[in-house]
Amino acid sequence: AGELRFDDVVFAYTPERPILRGVSFTVPAGRTVAVVGPSGAGKSTLSRLIFRFYEPQSGRILIDGQDISEVQQESLRDAIGMVPQDTVLFNDTIEYNIRYGRPDALHAEVVEAARLARIDTFITSLPQGYDTQVGERGLKLSGGEKQRVAIARTILKAPRILVLDEATSALDSFTEREIQQALEKVSEGRTTLVIAHRLSTIVNADEILVFDRGTIAERGTHLQLLAKG
Numbered sequence: 008a009g010e011l012r013f014d015d016v017v018f019a020y021t022p023e024r025p026i027l028r029g030v031s032f033t034v035p036a037g038r039t040v041a042v043v044g045p046s047g048a049g050k051s052t053l054s055r056l057i058f059r060f061y062e063p064q065s066g067r068i069l070i071d072g073q074d075i076s077e078v079q080q081e082s083l084r085d086a087i088g089m090v091p092q093d094t095v096l097f098n099d100t101i102e103y104n105i106r107y108g109r110p111d112a113l114h115a116e117v118v119e120a121a122r123l124a125r126i127d128t129f130i131t132s133l134p135q136g137y138d139t140q141v142g143e144r145g146l147k148l149s150g151g152e153k154q155r156v157a158i159a160r161t162i163l164k165a166p167r168i169l170v171l172d173e174a175t176s177a178l179d180s181f182t183e184r185e186i187q188q189a190l191e192k193v194s195e196g197r198t199t200l201v202i203a204h205r206l207s208t209i210v211n212a213d214e215i216l217v218f219d220r221g222t223i224a225e226r227g228t229h230l231q232l233l234a235k236g
C-alpha cells in the first residue's frame with residue numbers, strides 16, 4: 008500500500024475562480040480518508056489532480072513521497088485505481104471486462120475478484136445491447152451489477168491507491184448498501200480516498216475531511232464530527 012499526500016495544493020481552472028486554496032492532508036498507507044462537502048466544493052477536482060488531468064498552480068501531490076508531477080501519467084494509472092460513478096462496459100464478456108487493465112491475469116484470480124464483488128455467477132455472460140446473435144449469453148445488467156464489474160476490475164488490478172468517487176449515488180438504497188459492502192472489502196487495508204456527498208454514507212473512514220469553498224473546514228473521525236454537529 009502507498010501513502011498519498013496533498014501538500015498545500017492550490018488549484019483553479021480559471022484564474023478568477025480558485026477551487027482549492029491550499030489543501031493539505033495525508034492518507035497513510037492502508038488507511039481510508041473520506042472527503043465530504045457540498046456540490047461544487049472541489050471534491051472531484053482532487054481525483055482529477057491525482058491522475059494529472061490537471062496540474063496544481065502551487066503545492067505538491069505525493070505518492071510514497073514522490074511528487075506526481077515527476078511521474079508519467081501512465082504509471083499513475085497503474086498505481087491508482089478508480090471506481091467511477093458510472094461504469095461503461097465493453098461489449099464483451101464480463102470476464103473480459105474484469106480483466107481490462109490486467110489481461111494476463113490467471114482465470115482463478117478473475118474468479119476470486121468476481122466472487123468478492125459477488126458477480127461470479129455470470130462472468131462468462133455478455134452485457135446486454137451488443138450482439139443479438141449471442142442469444143442466452145446476453146444479459147441485462149443493472150446499474151449495481153455494472154458497478155460490481157468495476158469493483159471486480161479494481162480488485163484484480165490491486166492498485167496502490169484507490170479513489171472512490173461517490174460510487175453509490177445513482178443506486179437504490181438496497182443496492183447502495185450492497186455496493187458499499189463490496190467497496191469496503193476492496194478498500195480494506197488499501198490506501199483509499201473516498202469522495203462522497205453525505206457524511207451518512209461513510210462508514211469506515213479513519214478520517215473525514217469536510218470541504219467548503221476550497222478549504223478543509225473541518226476534519227476528524229465520524230464520531231468527532233457528529234459531536235460537533
Ligand code: ADP
Nearest residue numbers: 020021026044045046047048049050051052053
Ligand atoms: P465537487 O466534486 O465538490 O462537486 P468539483 O471538483 O467537481 O466539485 O468542481 C468544483 C468547481 O469547479 C465547481 O464549481 C465546478 O463548476 C468547477 N469546475 C469543474 N470542472 C471545471 C472545468 N473543467 N473548468 C472550469 N470549472 C470547472
Ligand code: ADP
Nearest residue numbers: 054055058060084085087088089090091107108
Ligand atoms: P487504462 O489505464 O487501462 O488506459 P483508463 O484510461 O480508462 O484505463 O483509466 C485509467 C484510470 O483512470 C482508471 O482507474 C479510471 O477509472 C481512471 N479515470 C478515467 N477517467 C477518469 C476521470 N474522468 N476522472 C477520474 N479518473 C478517471
